[in-house]
Amino acid sequence: MGVRAALAVHPASGRGAAARVSGTVAERLREVVDHLSLAVADTVDESRELMRRAADAGLDVLVVIGGDGSMHQGVQFCAEHGVALGIVPAGTGNDLARALGVPGEPHAALDHLAASLADGARRTIDLGKVGDTWFATVLCAGFDSAVNERANALRWPSGPRRYDVAVVAELARLRPAPLIVDTDAGRLETEATLVAVGNTAYYGGGIPVCPDADPSDGLFDVTLVGAAHRRDLLRLLPTLRSGRHIDHPAVTTLRASRVTLEPANGWTAYADGDPLRPLPLTTTCVSGALAVVG
Template sequence: MGLHAALAVHPGSGQGAAARIAGTVAARLRDHVDRLDLLAADTPAQSRALLDRSHADGLDALVVLGGDGAAHQAVQFCAGTGVALGLVPSGTGNDLARALGVPSDVPAAVDAVIAALRQRRRRRIDLGRVGDTWFGTVLCAGFDAAVNERANRMRWPRGPRRYDLAILAELAAFRSSRVVVRTDRDELELPAVLAAIGNTGFYGGGVPICPDADPGDGLFDVTVVGNAGRRELVHMLPGLRTGRHVTHPAVTTLRAREVTLSGNDWPVYADGEPLGRVPVSVTCVPGALAVLG
């Protein structure tokens, strides 16, 4: 049976970058598969309908041209199935692609996808699960989720600098809260400003909040920032870009397969998408996703 792949494009990804290069990427992929479906959708519902149609016809691989929002929707579709996910990053953050070692350069990323398709090369990675929702990168609650909410509302600047400005704006308003962190190994109760549960290490366009997270070890890395004031947070921020924040006295790190956050009503985001508010329970599902490469 021939190789059946689909290229999913979110036209708005990367301020329209995905739409501009979709035809070129599709042409390159078409030379290396027996069938390629080009799926362009502006909403998750449209995307799911197109994906279901391709899946019914025996889809082998789904290649996503877009950013973390598009990747998140693709993970919902591919998780727990035999459909392998490939990424060609063209969004703002591209954190899942970064964590998986996908080249940031579009032609190089397409080359990597083509090589994996031709060699039928795939590997399995873990995913996080909250109820019926899967995530590939980081679930965050507290200050960082509030920053995510603010960044999503901002139209300027583009790229990771938008996240940096959202951090500065939230510093003026955010207060620490009591949080209870229960895992299958530990239990913490403390005043804190954020908790991040990482399947992979990056969020916010390359911030290594859980710098040692490995999506192949069956465990989350958990980073909890305790009762740090504004001045202390400001001093900690430069270390976020390098992962040095985990050595700060206010930071606690844990590793666990299951995590529950409770004790407040912080906003919760995963893969940059809103998932309600605390309390929230999260499970790491080993090998839930097949990825090309």
């Protein structure tokens, strides 16, 4: 039996970029799969229902056009149903695509995906899990999750520059908070500004907050910034996009397969760029939880 695929399109992703390329993507996919169904949805609930119907009909691959929020929904479905994920990035950050070496431009990504489908190329990556929710990139809390929240609310500018504007705005509200990071590799109790638990390296549209994170080693990379003053963060910011922030004395890094963040200090955790839940929480790295095309 040949490959049965579904194409999930979130038309609003990338300010309409997903909708604009969807016809081209569908046409190209029909050349390399035996059956293609379409799941065009404007809401998360609608998307999940369309994916479920595709799974009931028999499905090997789910191709998602969109940004990290769209990929996050695709990851939930694929991890739970044993379906491989195909990625065509068309969003603002595209951090999962970046981490997995998928071309950032949709048409180039489509060429890569079509070739991989034709060759039957698959690989498995780890995922993080909090309760019943999976994440593929980075779980963060503190200053960076506040930046995420503000960036998501901004209408201007577009692209990664939104995160830069949000960083400047949130600096004025910066307040360290007590944090316990309890892991299978040790326990830290400190005043903290932010914590990032990375399955992959990137968040915020290409910021390598956990620069050495490898989604196939069965471990999270954790980056913790202590009770940094605003001037410390201002010194850190220029180094973030190069990954050199981990050399700053206020930054601690570690690796672990299980991470608990507590107490309930008013921080809300974000994962894959979307709000997840307030602290406290525990997340576990699940080895080989997701199959990816390519």
